Amino acid sequence: MKVLDQRNLPGERLSTTDEKGKRVYIFPEAVSGYYNRFRTVVQAVLIVIFLMLPWVKVAGHQALLFDVIDKKISIFGLNFWYHDAPLIFFILGILTIGLAFVTAIWGRIWCGWGCPQTVFIDGVFRRIERLVIGSHIKQKLLVRSPMNGAKFFKYSMKWFLFLLVSLLIAHSFLAYFVGAERIISMTQGDPREHWTIFLFMLFITGAILFDFGWFREQFCIIMCPYGRFQSALLDENSVNVAYDFNRGEPRKGIADNVENEGDCINCYKCVSVCPTGIDIRNGLQLECIACTACMDVCDEVMDKVDKPKGLIRYETEAGLSGNNTNFLRSRTAVYAVLLILFFSGLFFSISKREDVAYTVLRAKDSPFTIVKDSDNNDFIINHFKLHINNQSFENKTLRLGLADTALPETVQLISQNNSVDVWAGKDTTLHFFVKFPVGFISGSGVKTINIVLNDVKNKINVEKEVKLVGPKSG
Ligand code: SF4
């Protein structure tokens, strides 16, 4: 196993691969410091939220649920279906533009502070490693030492704890997609009764174990699509973790005499703590996940050599060049406008959204039919179609009738079923007829009446207009 030599990073290729393309392993030194303390708190809060959220209910539904079995989504009381295209469109738009907006201003803040990859590796997996094996130096020594009982025990213990954590994460992750209650009942039942979910859970556990336990920075460097977009999303006004070249250079050992030396004492501490194996002093690099470790450790060094902190700090390229940082620029303005539009679209869709949507249309046959009853009186019949879309998460029984109780008895609403069942998330079409005496619409041949749809269980009445037509008279 090749281990990264932090003082001799290859300039021409990724430092985590050797000249044959094989993996070079990193054992980053642990840091303490202002940002590390702050990030530890943020990581703890995020992990608790991740584990607890499936168990929190809002308005009777799981707070955050993307149910792949029933194809329904709950987001903090907002309930809709996978096929609810406008809401999905606006929510995905907000997430995408929001990430672009945040990146344009604060750079890779998501990677360093919020990404599950960083949060779990930094907040849990590396801590387990340090607990079981020890510091980065002990980890390197153990890797190089021959296999013996102690080494076997330490690695077994480490991977056993990794497995337990991976199982917990996989179950919590699945709870967001199949529901927390289902997960509980599945874990108590026979896996053969739910093979698909069981195999999926095993796959996720394996993927977490592989990624957080072993693959780590390789995912960020090689596979993460967000990481690949960075160069397109960042510009000289985006905040990054940056080394102040003007202040630090020429670093110790490179300057021709001590008086010319910059503030960097060339201690390589910033490289030693870097989880992606880069030297931040070479400028902004795609591999940097903005974890702030190099900022903390360099501040410590600056303290010791009695120099001001912030040789490595959150800074923009413009700021490093001595110019003012411009947060309000064309790309951030465009992102902000798009965000406002997407948020407006979302709020508009939500405000217009009804649990049950009704549409009444005239049927395509002739607009009216004249019939005679048994007493030879002329009656007109109009044919309508009622489309009912149940967008709620509850099955509905709906009863159809005439709204105006003062209408003469000779005006009748006729349908095959007086009530109709519409399953949650489904739609249905009901044909109905309105029969009325010819004299009821004398004159223009048009008259508007209201029908009513009664949600039997919830005692909610919705009225809809229908336009009756017949022959003109007089
Ligand atoms: S930690 Fe600071 S002083 Fe040390 S090498 Fe890095 S930039 Fe230079």
Ligand code: SF4
């Ligand atoms: S360069 Fe600094 S901020 Fe970037 S990944 Fe390495 S330690 Fe983290």
